[in-house]
Every structure is written in C-alpha cells, then in structure tokens.
Amino acid sequence: MNKQNLVFGLLGKFSKRKAIMVSLTLIAFFSLALPVLALETGLEYGTATGLGTQDIRITIMRVIQIFLGLIGIIALVIIIYGGYTWMTSAGNPEQIDKAKRILRNAAIGLVIILSAFSIVSFIINALENATGIGHGVPGGPPPGNGCENCGHLGTGIIQSVYPVNNQRDVARNTNIMVTFKVTMDPGTIIEDCTLSELNANGSCSGNLVSSHVKIFKTNDDEDNKLGDAEVVVSTNDGKTFVFDPVNYLGTSEANNWYSVKLTDGIRKDNGQTAFEGNYNYFLWSFEIGTFLDIDPVEVASVFPNPDDEGDDYSEQPGTATAGALTLAYQPQVSEASQTSAVFAVEGSPSASTSGIYNCAVDAKICLDPQAGGVVNIKAVEPSNPSADDCTSEAITVTGLSSSATITNGAINIGCGLTVSFAGTVNESNQWRLRATAQKDPDTLRVANKTYRFGLDIELGETTADTAENIAQVINDDIQTPNILATASGSTVDFTSSIAGSAGNFNLLPSTNGDSWFSDLTMTLGTNTGFGAETNDAPDQPRNAVIVVNFNEPINPSDLADNIAVEYLDESGTWVTVAAAYLVSNQYQTVEILSNEECRDPDTGELLSNSCGDKIYCWPYNNPDPYEATQYRVTVKAGLLKTCLEGDCTDANFSTCTLTPGGTDSVCGGLIDEVQVFYPEAQDAPQGITDAANNSFNGNYDTFKIGNIIYGRAQGPQSQSGAAAYSLNSEVGTFGDDLTWNFFINKDLDLTPPTIDSIGPDILEQGVSLTENIEVTFNEVMMSSSLKSGSNYRDGSCYCDVTNSACPSGQSCDTSVNKCKSVGGTDAFCLEDNECPNNNAGTPEDEKKLCLNKKYITLIDPSVFGIGWWLTKQDLDLITPFDGLADQTMAQVRHTTFAEVSNYGVEVGSGVKDIYQNCFLPSVGPDSSGGVCDGTAQGRAYCCNGIAQNEAEWKAGACFTGF
Numbered sequence: 001m002n003k004q005n006l007v008f009g010l011l012g013k014f015s016k017r018k019a020i021m022v023s024l025t026l027i028a029f030f031s032l033a034l035p036v037l038a039l040e041t042g043l044e045y046g047t048a049t050g051l052g053t054q055d056i057r058i059t060i061m062r063v064i065q066i067f068l069g070l071i072g073i074i075a076l077v078i079i080i081y082g083g084y085t086w087m088t089s090a091g092n093p094e095q096i097d098k099a100k101r102i103l104r105n106a107a108i109g110l111v112i113i114l115s116a117f118s119i120v121s122f123i124i125n126a127l128e129n130a131t132g133i134g135h136g137v138p139g140g141p142p143p144g145n146g147c148e149n150c151g152h153l154g155t156g157i158i159q160s161v162y163p164v165n166n167q168r169d170v171a172r173n174t175n176i177m178v179t180f181k182v183t184m185d186p187g188t189i190i191e192d193c194t195l196s197e198l199n200a201n202g203s204c205s206g207n208l209v210s211s212h213v214k215i216f217k218t219n220d221d222e223d224n225k226l227g228d229a230e231v232v233v234s235t236n237d238g239k240t241f242v243f244d245p246v247n248y249l250g251t252s253e254a255n256n257w258y259s260v261k262l263t264d265g266i267r268k269d270n271g272q273t274a275f276e277g278n279y280n281y282f283l284w285s286f287e288i289g290t291f292l293d294i295d296p297v298e299v300a301s302v303f304p305n306p307d308d309e310g311d312d313y314s315e316q317p318g319t320a321t322a323g324a325l326t327l328a329y330q331p332q333v334s335e336a337s338q339t340s341a342v343f344a345v346e347g348s349p350s351a352s353t354s355g356i357y358n359c360a361v362d363a364k365i366c367l368d369p370q371a372g373g374v375v376n377i378k379a380v381e382p383s384n385p386s387a388d389d390c391t392s393e394a395i396t397v398t399g400l401s402s403s404a405t406i407t408n409g410a411i412n413i414g415c416g417l418t419v420s421f422a423g424t425v426n427e428s429n430q431w432r433l434r435a436t437a438q439k440d441p442d443t444l445r446v447a448n449k450t451y452r453f454g455l456d457i458e459l460g461e462t463t464a465d466t467a468e469n470i471a472q473v474i475n476d477d478i479q480t481p482n483i484l485a486t487a488s489g490s491t492v493d494f495t496s497s498i499a500g501s502a503g504n505f506n507l508l509p510s511t512n513g514d515s516w517f518s519d520l521t522m523t524l525g526t527n528t529g530f531g532a533e534t535n536d537a538p539d540q541p542r543n544a545v546i547v548v549n550f551n552e553p554i555n556p557s558d559l560a561d562n563i564a565v566e567y568l569d570e571s572g573t574w575v576t577v578a579a580a581y582l583v584s585n586q587y588q589t590v591e592i593l594s595n596e597e598c599r600d601p602d603t604g605e606l607l608s609n610s611c612g613d614k615i616y617c618w619p620y621n622n623p624d625p626y627e628a629t630q631y632r633v634t635v636k637a638g639l640l641k642t643c644l645e646g647d648c649t650d651a652n653f654s655t656c657t658l659t660p661g662g663t664d665s666v667c668g669g670l671i672d673e674v675q676v677f678y679p680e681a682q683d684a685p686q687g688i689t690d691a692a693n694n695s696f697n698g699n700y701d702t703f704k705i706g707n708i709i710y711g712r713a714q715g716p717q718s719q720s721g722a723a724a725y726s727l728n729s730e731v732g733t734f735g736d737d738l739t740w741n742f743f744i745n746k747d748l749d750l751t752p753p754t755i756d757s758i759g760p761d762i763l764e765q766g767v768s769l770t771e772n773i774e775v776t777f778n779e780v781m782m783s784s785s786l787k788s789g790s791n792y793r794d795g796s797c798y799c800d801v802t803n804s805a806c807p808s809g810q811s812c813d814t815s816v817n818k819c820k821s822v823g824g825t826d827a828f829c830l831e832d833n834e835c836p837n838n839n840a841g842t843p844e845d846e847k848k849l850c851l852n853k854k855y856i857t858l859i860d861p862s863v864f865g866i867g868w869w870l871t872k873q874d875l876d877l878i879t880p881f882d883g884l885a886d887q888t889m890a891q892v893r894h895t896t897f898a899e900v901s902n903y904g905v906e907v908g909s910g911v912k913d914i915y916q917n918c919f920l921p922s923v924g925p926d927s928s929g930g931v932c933d934g935t936a937q938g939r940a941y942c943c944n945g946i947a948q949n950e951a952e953w954k955a956g957a958c959f960t961g962f
Contacts, residue, residue, distance in 0.1 A: 071113050086099035145896050147283060151867070152279070153284070153788075153867035154866075155788075159869070169255065178240070187209075192206055229246070242556070297552050301874065313625075316528070318500040325507065327492075329463065333453050338357070339356075339434070345432070347428065348429035350422045356417075363395060363400070364432060369406075369430075370403075377400065400415050406421070441455060447506060471492055496525060501527050501607070502525075530745065537742065542620050545591050548563065559583070567618065580592070599617075610750075628745040632740065632742075636687035640677055640713060641666060666678065681693050713736065717737055753781060758905075762926070769897040772892060775890045775891075786855070786888075787856070787870055790853060797850060799814070800814060803838035809824075854960070857908065858892055866897065874887070920940075922939060922947060925945065927944065
C-alpha cells in the first residue's frame with residue numbers, strides 16, 4: 001500500500017472523532033516536512049529584525065512542536081470527558097459503551113500525537129545540527145547567546161573581550177584579548193610569569209597556560225585546544241591579556257567558529273579564583289573568516305584638537321563662594337514625645353496612661369466604649385476647632401488601634417500607650433487625651449558640619465534673632481574658619497574668606513516638617529582665570545585628558561613607549577611628561593593622564609573633583625605676560641617585520657626589499673608603480689599595532705588591490721626615512737609616525753557633566769532584544785570611565801566625624817566621608833573586609849564599608865545573566881557644527897535580552913568628563929522631556945526621572961548596591 005492509501009485506509013477505519021484527530025496530526029507532520037525540504041536550499045538568517053537570533057527554520061519547527069502540544073491537551077480533555085460520561089451513566093449500558101469508545105479513541109489519538117511529537121523533536125535536533133546551530137557541526141554558529149555563564153562579562157569580573165561575543169567574519173590573523181576588572185595572578189595565564197616579575201618589569205610575556213585558557217574550534221571538544229606553545233600571551237598590567245596565536249586561526253576555505261574558555265584555574269592576585277560559585281568558568285564564541293587583515297590601523301580623531309597658535313589672555317581675579325539663606329519661620333527644635341492627662345467626660349470614671357507615645361503624628365485621641373467591653377479609638381487633628389468634642393474628621397495615625405477590648409480594667413490603644421480605667425466602664429462614658437510626637441530638630445549644614453536647632457543653635461524670640469544666632473555660631477566655630485556669616489533681618493549671608501574653588505563650601509538646610517527657610521542661593525567661587533581670545537582652536541585647561549581614538553582595536557601593549565607627550569618649556573626645550581595610559585572603548589581609545597596631581601595656584605593645596613577623587617594636571621609655564629604652554633603628542637608606527645630572501649610568500653608582497661630608511665629589509669612589491677610593504681609588524685614593534693599585528697598608518701595614504709582600498713604601512717621614521725605626519729599641517733611628504741600640537745593653559749575646568757538624553761526611553765515597552773542602550777552626555781566624556789558596573793579596586797573606606805577609623809596610612813576626609821591616603825600612592829579597597837567597621841550597630845543593609853565606584857551598570861534580572869560591555873561615540877551635536885566633538889554617547893552593548901523581562905541602566909558618579917569631573921547622578925532626563933534635578937536638600941539620585949534621597953534610592957528599583 002502506498003502512502004496515500006495508508007492515510008485514507010486509516011481514516012476509513014476510525015470514527016469521525018478519530019479521523020479529525022489523526023488528520024490534524026498528519027497535517028502537522030507533513031507541514032513540518034515541507035519547510036525542512038524547502039529551506040535546505042540556503043535561506044539566509046533573519047536576525048537583523050530584532051526578533052531574535054534563532055534560525056527561522058528552527059522557529060517554524062518550534063511553533064509546530066507547540067501546536068502538537070496543544071492538540072495533546074485537547075486529547076486529555078476528551079479523555080476527561082469520556083471518564084465523566086462513564087461516571088454519570090448511572091449504569092446505563094449505552095452510556096457506558098459510549099464512554100468506552102471515547103476513551104479508546106482518545107487514547108489512540110494521544111499515542112499518535114505523542115509519536116508525532118517525538119518525531120518532530122527528533123527532526124528539530126537533527127536540523128539544528130544539519131544547519132550548524134547545534135554543537136558539533138563545522139562552521140556553525142554557537143547556540144543562543146554564543147557564551148556560557150555570560151554574567152561574568154559586565155556584571156562579573158570581566159570588563160571586555162575581543163573579538164566580541166558572536167562577532168562574525170573576524171580576520172584569521174587576529175589576536176584575542178580579555179580585560180579583567182582587577183589584577184590577576186599572571187602565572188595562572190602565562191607560563192613562568194610571576195607577580196613580582198610583572199611589578200618589577202612592567203610587563204610579562206610567554207607561552208599560554210592552556211589548561212586555564214582554552215582556545216578551540218566550537219564544534220570540537222575543548223580538549224582539542226591550542227597548546228601552550230601555540231599561543232604567546234603578554235600583559236602590561238595584569239588586567240589586560242593579549243593572546244597571539246602562533247599560527248593563523250581557521251582556514252582559507254571556510255569560516256570556522258572558535259570559542260575561548262576561561263576556567264576557574266585563573267586566579268586573582270590575592271589567590272582567589274576568578275570565577276567563584278557554580279558558574280565557575282566563562283566561555284564566549286566568535287566566527288573566524290577566510291581572509292587575513294592587511295589594513296593597518298589609523299587615527300580616527302584626537303583631543304585636544306590641533307592648535308597652531310595660543311590664545312591671547314587678560315587675567316581676571318578669582319571670586320569667593322557666597323550664599324544666602326532667609327528664615328521664613330522659626331526652625332523646629334528637638335522635642336520629646338508627650339502625653340497629656342486623660343480627660344474624662346462628665347459621668348465617666350477617671351483614667352490614666354502608661355508608656356511612651358512612639359507614633360509620628362500629633363493627635364487628639366478619643367475613646368468611646370461600645371457594648372461588650374469594646375472601646376472605639378479615633379484620632380483627630382488637635383488644632384481643629386472641632387477636636388474638643390471629637391466630631392471632626394478622623395486622621396490616620398500609623399500604629400494606633402481603631403478599637404480595643406477592656407481586659408483587667410485597661411486597653412492597649414497602640415503607639416506604645418496603655419489606658420487604665422479607675423471604675424466600671426459604661427457605653428455612655430467618653431475620654432480624651434492629647435499625644436505629641438517626638439520632634440527631631442531642623443538642621444543647617446555649613447561646609448562639613450551639621451548644626452541642630454535647639455541644641456547647637458538656639459532659637460531667638462523672632463526669626464531675625466535666630467538669624468543673629470546662626471551667624472554668631474558660624475563665626476565662632478573653629479571647624480569653619482574660612483566662612484564668614486552676617487545677619488540682616490531674617491537673612492543670613494555666608495562668604496568664604498578664600499577666593500577660588502579652594503574656598504567652596506556647601507550650604508544645606510533640612511527640615512522635618514514645614515520648611516523654615518526660603519530664598520536659598522549659592523554661588524561657587526571661581527579661580528584666578530583669564531579672558532581668552534581664541535586665535536585658532538581654544539586652548540585647553542590643564543586638567544584636560546589627552547585622547548587618541550583609533551579606527552579599529554589596537555594591541556594595548558607598551559603604550560607608554562609608543563605615544564609620547566612633551567611640552568615646550570620656557571627655555572625652548574621639549575620636555576617629556578610622565579603619564580598614565582588608559583585603554584577603553586573596546587581597545588579603540590587611548591587616554592593619557594599626567595602623573596602630576598593638580599594643585600590650587602593660589603594656596604598650593606591638592607585639588608579634588610566633587611566626588612573627592614584626585615585630579616591630574618599637565619605642567620605649564622607661567623611667564624609674564626602670560627602665554628599658554630605648547631604641547632605635542634607623537635604616535636609611533638610599529639616596526640615592520642623583517643625578511644630574508646624566500647620569506648615573502650604573498651603574491652602582492654613577494655620581494656624582500658630594503659626600506660627607504662636603509663635599516664631593514666621587509667616584504668614588499670610594486671602596485672600601480674607604488675612601492676608597498678606587507679603591514680605585519682615585528683614581535684617587538686616599538687610602536688602602535690592593531691589587533692591583527694599590523695603597523696600604524698599615520699599619514700593615511702592608501703593603495704588598491706583589485707577593488708579593495710588598503711592603508712599603506714611604511715613603518716616608523718627609521719624604516720620610512722620620512723618625518724612624522726602632522727595633523728596641524730597636512731601637506732608635504734610624511735611617514736607613518738604621527739604628531740600634533742596644541743596649547744594648555746593654567747586654568748581648570750571643574751564643571752560636572754550631566755545626561756542630555758537616553759534610549760530606550762524611561763519605562764519604554766516592546767524594546768528589541770538586541771537594541772543597544774544609549775546615554776548621551778552634555779559634553780565629551782572620559783572614555784575609560786565609561787566602563788561596566790563596579791568591583792574594580794578603586795574603592796575608599798567609609799568614615800565619618802564620629803567614626804573616623806581608617807586603614808594604616810590613611811586619614812578620614814569628613815567632607816566626603818572617605819578614607820584617603822596621607823601621602824604617596826592612593827591605597828584603594830575592593831572588599832569590605834579591608835576596611836574598619838565604622839558602622840557598629842547599623843542595620844546590615846545600611847552599612848557602608850568599602851565604597852567602590854559605580855560606573856555604568858546594566859540592571860539585569862535574568863536568572864543566568866547576560867553579557868554586556870561599553871563603547872562610546874564622540875559626537876558633534878552643538879551648533880555651529882564644526883566637525884569637532886562636543887558630546888559623548890555611551891553605548892551598552894549586550895548579548896540577547898531575555899524575553900518579557902525588565903532591564904535598566906544605572907549611571908554612577910564614577911563616570912567622568914574629559915576634564916576628570918565626576919557625573920552628578922541626580923541630574924538627567926525625566927519622563928516628560930524635562931530634567932530630573934534633585935541637587936537640593938540631599939536628593940542626590942534620579943530614578944526613572946524622579947529625584948530621590950539616599951533612603952528612597954536604596955528602597956527603589958534603581959538601586960544596584962554600593
């Protein structure tokens with residue numbers, strides 16, 4: 001019997017109900033087979049829609065699988081119906097036979113459905129493997145997010161990786177890079193490398209410890225990994241590790257997926273495993289293409305911008321901080337709670353109270369007996385004219401009972417009070433008593449000290465008298481020696497005796513009831529500055545960060561030797577400046593900070609930003625008349641790889657040729673009558689290289705092979721024989737070293753950044769599972785501060801005026817409630833156990849020990865976590881558009897979100913602008929297009945567009961911990 005006859009033969013033997021069920025099953029089965037056959041022709045994936053990254057073929061089969069499950073549910077309902085028919089037959093033979101037929105037919109249908117379900121599941125698994133979606137198929141993409149234990153990336157110990165997770169078509173000659181948030185024990189990643197060697201030499205390199213870092217084809221078993229000698233690993237800081245495979249990855253015939261597994265054998269510098277708990281490893285995957293990257297890296301943009309001429313200056317004196325506060329009412333003083341005597345309405349027996357009133361609301365409490373010994377309890381506003389006879393509207397007093405039953409002649413009315421009666425209680429009796437809640441005093445915080453009214457500052461008979469008392473206390477207090485206060489009527493004026501930012505102080509009144517103050521104004525002091533007339537590009541303040549943005553990821557090794565910063569001193573000599581080099585933006589941005597701490601030009605005191613962090617400044621000249629200091633930055637190209645005859649196998653670079661500088665022979669060739677060199681750099685390039693070990697194309701010149709344009713690598717001046725290319729003067733013949741000049745003045749920029757816009761919008765729904773999260777700031781940001789989450793070793797121990805214990809070598813800075821190093825290098829904490837417990841008696845969820853900085857955190861509710869990392873774009877958004885960046889958009893990139901899940905982003909005060917000023921978390925967009933600005937009265941946070949204080953923040957959905 002052929003297939004058609006079999007189908008109809010079966011249908012002929014079944015009842016109508018069975019026929020319907022079998023028909024549905026077979027239709028489902030054959031509707032499965034058709035798309036399998038049709039889609040095997042190579043239908044492209046549809047992942048760009050944002051609906052998910054699963055193959056559409058698998059999605060269709062999953063839908064069919066669900067459909068069969070629904071049919072199974074219908075079969076179960078039919079079985080239940082058959083059982084019901086039998087149980088309600090009351091012995092009727094016809095009904096019993098009917099029930100038996102229903103049960104038999106339903107059972108047969110259920111068996112067929114389960115069989116079809118099993119067949120569908122089998123085909124799904126087979127098709128997953130056949131299309132390369134499952135493990136074990138050459139060239140196929142990894143399942144799901146392409147990473148395992150994804151939460152280690154972003155939320156956990158890993159800051160970034162390259163290539164990124166699920167990246168497609170990566171060059172075969174790529175390096176692999178990973179950056180941890182804290183220093184690791186390099187010996188657990190690099191053979192024979194120790195922490196002492198790394199600290200002594202500033203770098204470490206060697207063979208891979210392949211038992212701890214496994215690099216393998218995704219379709220292979222992880223034991224078929226690259227061996228120790230097949231990968232060279234290097235690090236300069238114990239955080240970022242570069243893995244350079246000795247042989248190219250993949251093949252030239254077909255793309256191959258690779259995975260990198262970081263195991264729990266990797267240790268931190270304190271000996272703890274990098275991956276704790278059940279999810280004790282991290283694995284991510286990427287696709288290697290069939291080509292080699294021979295396009296050298298180039299500079300995309302720089303900051304400060306090239307500047308050929310310093311500005312003209314006219315000096316302007318600094319100003320002092322000034323503030324004013326007007327008393328609208330007398331401030332509240334501290335009062336203990338009080339309870340009046342119980343007033344018995346005529347004819348009622350006397351009564352008395354015991355206990356201390358502990359509710360937070362003033363109230364007149366009315367007691368009215370009912371039948372059965374029950375007493376109704378009502379609270380009214382004591383100042384209401386109807387309060388005496390308790391006829392006014394009731395008020396809510398949390399903690400006060402609405403009724404109570406007399407037991408042994410007394411009732412517990414709540415709020416800590418018990419009322420006892422001296423005689424028999426009747427329904428006609430009534431009692432009244434007044435309860436006054438404890439009152440905390442209003443306060444006034446000036447600089448680093450908080451004053452309490454009624455305790456530190458006495459109230460006068462009038463608000464003007466109280467204003468006089470405020471001024472006298474401030475002027476007499478040795479803790480505020482640089483602040484002068486004067487009273488005029490009910491207004492108090494505050495002035496710093498020190499001009500400039502060094503004299504800045506806070507003025508923060510607080511109230512526990514009605515606001516007692518009005519017309520609070522504050523003007524911060526300004527440093528001695530300059531009126532500048534711009535001649536070319538604006539000169540930059542001395543706390544600016546120098547930035548080099550590249551057009552692709554670079555190898556972050558030896559940057560201090562590859563990018564030099566110099567300034568022209570007053571004798572006309574170029575002086576090299578010692579600096580720190582920070583890599584960020586997925587290895588595409590290098591930021592350079594001077595090692596010299598900023599000092600106030602008037603007092604010589606060390607300066608901090610508003611978060612209490614040190615600020616670093618570039619050295620400057622101070623001639624008379626004043627002129628800004630000229631700087632230059634030089635980016636060096638990496639040395640091209642040398643050759644001997646027979647080494648050059650690439651057809652386009654087949655000749656071992658002496659470079660124009662006459663020092664080395666490298667692989668090259670003539671293309672369109674132009675001499676070009678193979679861009680691969682030496683193992684010790686002594687210059688910038690990209691992630692594929694290509695040298696740097698500083699002068700942006702190009703050549704073509706076929707229709708593809710490549711940058712032309714010529715090596716540094718010793719090989720090219722040409723001077724460095726200058727961004728200031730882009731004409732002439734130059735080599736691949738790059739330089740530019742600009743001017744630094746002695747001014748400071750201390751203005752904190754704020755957020756201009758975000759995306760997705762606040763509480764937006766239906767967001768694509770693959771959409772990036774974007775945060776645009778109102779100025780250019782420091783890229784290295786746009787990093788994931790927290791738990792870097794950058795915390796400070798908490799302390800305050802009453803508990804000032806700090807680790808050895810540190811003292812308490814009560815202006816920011818943090819321990820700071822007394823001198824020398826800052827000592828930061830990572831974990832609470834590294835700090836004294838200055839929170840004795842504090843509830844566990846309110847303790848503050850090691851206060852790690854918060855950067856940009858993805859709020860991820862998913863069970864297994866997703867991986868996420870940060871990139872940035874500098875934008876020209878402010879008119880007039882001049883092609884120069886004036887704002888930064890940070891982007892949170894991530895693996896696929898979980899469906900039907902709420903996500904969020906927290907931007908913390910660890911984020912800084914290009915002048916090292918920390919972000920104010922209280923300022924950002926609200927949901928109506930306005931601004932959430934909670935800077936006043938301690939509302940230092942903004943959650944979903946609503947200003948909040950610390951307690952509200954910690955109790956809400958936006959809080960992610962310290």
